[in-house]
Amino acid sequence: xxxxxxxxxxxxxxxxxxxxxxxxxxxxxxxxxxxxxxxxxxxxxxxxxxxxxxxxxxxxxxxxxxxxxxxxxxxxxxxxxxxxxxxxxxxxxxxxxxxxxxxxxxxxxxxxxxxxxxxxxxxxxxxxxxxxxxxxxxxxxxxxxxxxxxxxxxxxxxxxxxxxxxxxxxxx
Numbered sequence: 733x734x735x736x737x738x739x740x741x742x743x744x745x746x747x748x749x750x751x752x753x754x755x756x757x758x759x760x761x762x763x764x765x766x767x768x769x770x771x772x773x774x775x776x777x778x779x780x781x782x783x784x785x786x787x788x789x790x791x792x793x794x795x796x797x798x799x800x801x802x803x804x805x806x807x808x809x810x811x812x813x814x815x816x817x818x819x820x821x822x823x824x825x826x827x828x829x830x831x832x833x834x835x836x837x838x839x840x841x842x843x844x845x846x847x848x849x850x851x852x853x854x855x856x857x858x859x860x861x862x863x864x865x866x867x868x869x870x871x872x873x874x875x876x877x878x879x880x881x882x883x884x885x886x887x888x889x890x891x892x893x894x895x896x897x898x899x900x901x902x903x904x
Contacts, residue, residue, distance in 0.1 A: 738827060
């Protein structure tokens with residue numbers, strides 16, 4: 733089976749480091765050529781909670797879209813996402829892009845609308861794939877970020893995974 737490039741958005745506002753590290757480790761178990769963006773701290777959007785850590789992951793998979801999404805839900809569940817007594821969001825993993833797919837796939841809408849709405853998605857995407865063109869907006873992510881008028885404050889956050897600093901010092 734051929735490989736498809738995917739971009740995933742990850743976020744956490746509870747034990748942020750612990751849950752993001754667990755999520756990254758789980759993803760590394762079945763994704764290929766996985767690369768991580770810088771990690772950003774952001775204020776919550778649409779919910780009342782403490783600040784989030786967010787990042788974007790680029791990888792390749794041979795999984796069909798719905799199987800990938802199913803596995804992401806299992807990883808979220810393993811980190812307490814669906815626990816009835818949870819406070820906040822331990823781990824959220826969203827498919828942002830799956831190859832060049834555009835449309836509604838059993839309720840999963842691609843490309844994910846949050847790409848153009850949330851700085852904590854668009855900025856890391858613009859750093860990881862500056863020349864990649866958003867399939868609906870028709871502009872590359874670097875241009876979209878440069879021209880974005882998103883009223884959100886982000887701060888690069890020091891974060892290490894598997895002995896590698898994900899956020900370069902020059903972003904700080």
